[in-house]
Amino acid sequence: xxIKTTFLSSLWSAMRAPRRLVAGALVLAIAGSGAVYAANNxxxxxxxxxxxxxxxAPTAILIEASSGSVLFEKNADELRAPSSMMKLMTAEVVFxxxxxxxxxxxxxxxxxxxxxxxxxxxxxxxxxxxAIHSKVSVDDLLHGAIIQSGNDACIALAEGMAGNERxxxxxxxxxxxxxxxxxxxxxxxxxxxxxxxxxxxxxxxxKLARHIILTYPDFYKLFAEREFTWNKIRQQNRNPLLNSLxxxxxLKTGFTKDGGYGMVGSAVLNDTRLIVVIxxxxxxxxxxxxxxxxxxWGVRNFEARTLFAANQQVGYAKVFGGESRSVKLAGxxxxxxxxxxxxxxxxxARVVYxxxxxxxxxxxxxxxxxxVWRGANVAMETPVYAAEAVGAGSTMRRAIDGASxxxxxxxxASAEKL
Numbered sequence: 573x574x575i576k577t578t579f580l581s582s583l584w585s586a587m588r589a590p591r592r593l594v595a596g597a598l599v600l601a602i603a604g605s606g607a608v609y610a611a612n613n614x615x616x617x618x619x620x621x622x623x624x625x626x627x628x629a630p631t632a633i634l635i636e637a638s639s640g641s642v643l644f645e646k647n648a649d650e651l652r653a654p655s656s657m658m659k660l661m662t663a664e665v666v667f668x669x670x671x672x673x674x675x676x677x678x679x680x681x682x683x684x685x686x687x688x689x690x691x692x693x694x695x696x697x698x699x700x701x702x703a704i705h706s707k708v709s710v711d712d713l714l715h716g717a718i719i720q721s722g723n724d725a726c727i728a729l730a731e732g733m734a735g736n737e738r739x740x741x742x743x744x745x746x747x748x749x750x751x752x753x754x755x756x757x758x759x760x761x762x763x764x765x766x767x768x769x770x771x772x773x774x775x776x777x778x779k780l781a782r783h784i785i786l787t788y789p790d791f792y793k794l795f796a797e798r799e800f801t802w803n804k805i806r807q808q809n810r811n812p813l814l815n816s817l818x819x820x821x822x823l824k825t826g827f828t829k830d831g832g833y834g835m836v837g838s839a840v841l842n843d844t845r846l847i848v849v850i851x852x853x854x855x856x857x858x859x860x861x862x863x864x865x866x867x868x869w870g871v872r873n874f875e876a877r878t879l880f881a882a883n884q885q886v887g888y889a890k891v892f893g894g895e896s897r898s899v900k901l902a903g904x905x906x907x908x909x910x911x912x913x914x915x916x917x918x919x920x921a922r923v924v925y926x927x928x929x930x931x932x933x934x935x936x937x938x939x940x941x942x943x944v945w946r947g948a949n950v951a952m953e954t955p956v957y958a959a960e961a962v963g964a965g966s967t968m969r970r971a972i973d974g975a976s977x978x979x980x981x982x983x984x985a986s987a988e989k990l
Contacts, residue, residue, distance in 0.1 A: 625869050629862050630832075630852035633774045634870050637782050637838065637845035641910035641952040643870045645775070651756060652851050654772040655826030656698065657836050658764035659717055660780050661757070661772075662726050665740075665748050666714060667788045669733065677711040681732030683724065691723030691763060698810070700725045701803045712802065714791075717763075719800040720807045721825070726763035737762050741769070749776075752783055766828050774849040781823050781836050781847050795822030795838075812860040813837045817867065825859070826851075833859040841871040873912055879921070879944070880907040886956055887923040889939050894931030894962040901939055902959040909944050909952050920945040923956060933962040 625634070625644045631652060634644040642648075669675040688704040689695065700716030702708055702724050708716075710732075716725035730740035741759040749757045754776040760769030785792050799808050813820035813835075820839040827833050834851035848866045853859045880886050882905050888898040901923060911917050925940025937958040944951045 625866060627850070627862055627866060628853065628858065629850035631774045632848070632850040632862075632866065633778050634846060634848050634866050635778050635782065636870075636874070636876070636910045637785055637847055639876065639908045639910065639952050640779075640782060640954070641876075641908070642946070642949060643846070643874050643910055644866065645949055648775040649756070649773050651771040651773055652834075653766070653770055653828050653831030654764055654777060654851070655770075655828040655831040655834055656721050656764045657777055657824050657826035657834055657849075657851070658759065658770055658772060659721065659726055659762075659826075660777065660784065660824055660836060661745050661749060661759065662729060662740075662762045663714065663718060663791075664752075664780060664784055664788075665744050666710065666729055666733070667784070667791050668748060670710070670791075671788070675710060675733065677709065677714075679710045679732070680707040681710065681713060681728045682707050683728050684731055686737075687724045687727035687731060690765070691725070691727045695723060697723050697765065699723055700800075700807075701805045702728065703803060714794060715797070715800045716802055718794045718824075719797050719809050720802070721810050723763040723765060727761075730762035749780075752780065754780060764826055764828065766830055774851055777836050777849045777851075778847050781838060781849070785822070785838060785845070785847070792822065795824070811835075811837070812856075813839065813863060813867075816860060817864050820867075823847075825856075827856070835859050835863050837863045837867065839867050841867065844871055844876070846870045870910075873914075874910040875913050876908050877911050878906050878908050882906050883959065885959060886921075886942055889923070889925050889958075890928040891933065891962055892928035892930050893964060894933065895964065895966075896962050899929060899933050899939070899962045900959040901956040903942070903954055903956055904936075905954075907942060907954055917946065919951065925956075929958075931962050931964045933958050935959065935961045 627646065631647040631650050633642065633648040635642050666675065670677065683702045683704055683706050685704060692699050693701055698721040700720045700722030708728060713725045713729050716722035727737055730737040734740035734744055741761050745759040757772045757776050758769050760767030764770060797809060798814060799806055810825050817839055819841050820837060822838045823836040825835045832852040832854060833856050836849045838845060838847045846867050848863050850859060850862055853862065880903060883902045885900045885902050886907065887901050889901055891897055891899050921942055921944045923940060923942055929939060935958055939956055939958055941953050942956050943953045
């Protein structure tokens with residue numbers, strides 16, 4: 573397996589201020605043996621995959637959990653009603669609060685009349701059957717929300733943490749989503765019941781699922797539990813993959829009339845964890861079969877390849893006012909991408925950061941990200957850091973850099989007027 577890389581000159585987009593979005597490009601040509609060596613500067617698209625997945629879901633995505641590599645996507649950035657899959661966001665908010673010490677598993681929240689009527693037994697929807705005015709521990713509410721898809725459990729968690737479900741949705745969930753890089757997701761309630769504000773993309777659902785799996789391994793075990801009994805009513809986990817696919821251990825199904833049938837699923841197959849998200853299907857059986865088919869296709873047709881070892885230089889960033897004009901960049905972990913097992917594939921990678929980066933710079937300082945494209949789609953993205961320290965330069969160095977940035981800014985301003 574040969575991975576060819578070329579470090580091209582960084583593409584500097586001029587601006588008046590000395591900080592701007594910068595993308596340095598390199599070409600990764602995936603072929604057949606094992607070394608890393610210089611390639612030519614051509615930037616070619618990916619070879620068409622003859623084993624491409626052909627699915628029926630209107631929106632879908634398949635990623636590898638460790639690297640975040642995208643194996644397949646279809647309308648992955650289209651906003652749709654996420655239905656009960658949105659409960660993953662509620663669960664993450666609670667997980668994060670527990671991790672920070674703001675909430676304890678033993679804390680008890682009251683089942684209000686609102687939670688009981690809108691999400692409990694009288695609602696006719698998925699419920700954990702919590703009794704009105706009873707107090708239920710956060711631990712049990714999480715079991716009810718995740719295993720039984722209880723709408724009442726989600727409302728009780730929201731009211732217990734924020735005092736009001738709408739505040740929980742618009743403030744707690746939205747704020748946390750933005751912190752996780754979910755830029756498009758919006759929330760009108762805690763459980764995914766029909767609301768015009770409930771919108772997510774399958775890409776952001778996959779990103780959220782990956783975050784939960786990697787950040788909360790102990791809590792993630794809840795998604796694989798087969799049943800939960802509350803109020804003397806035993807209910808099975810609603811995820812059909814748990815019974816139909818060996819290695820499946822999560823995450824969540826969903827259905828509303830507006831969103832259709834959807835699923836966020838994950839499984840470990842041949843020591844590789846994949847995450848699939850589909851939405852918008854008309855039949856629950858199609859949802860289960862489509863998810864299983866996509867997971868099996870992914871593990872059958874793709875394998876991991878290391879592009880850069882941990883701490884290996886992947887590029888550089890321009891420095892403003894430093895003793896050096898640039899700083900080397902590297903990843904803390906090996907940078908890997910999933911590629912088709914058969915045939916060659918050419919990838920395009922770019923180091924993207926806001927720069928020039930002002931000195932002084934400390935070793936290990938976050939600088940930007942490496943994005944790898946497969947054709948027109950982003951195959952994976954991972955952070956990069958300064959691989960060395962760069963001290964502040966002399967007064968003359970800073971003056972020269974300032975003048976240079978001013979000239980570039982003037983050039984760009986002139987070009988924009990043409």
